[in-house]
Amino acid sequence: MNNESLVIYIIAVLCLGAVLIMSKDRMPQRFKRGMALTAVIMIALAFVFIIYSLLA
Structure with missing residues (x-):
């Protein structure tokens, strides 16, 4: 799995949660x-x- 895409997704999701x-x-x-x-x-x-990603 691409770690850069994963980091971008996690940041976006946490920002979405904070905005909500x-x-x-x-x-x-x-x-x-x-x-x-x-x-x-x-x-x-x-x-x-x-x-x-930690286990793979």
């Missing part, structure tokens, strides 16, 4: 659940990629 946490009060109610679920899945996938 900081803007949760201004977001319409109908988007909150979907965006939070998407962010959780992407962050979990980033940690799986980190573990995979």
Whole structure:
């Protein structure tokens, strides 16, 4: 796996999570659940990629 792409993905996902946490009060109610679920899945996938890159 390309480590440079992995680092860029992890930084982007963590920034997305931070933006969602900081803007949760201004977001319409109908988007909150979907965006939070998407962010959780992407962050979990980033940690799986980190573990995979350490073991590979």
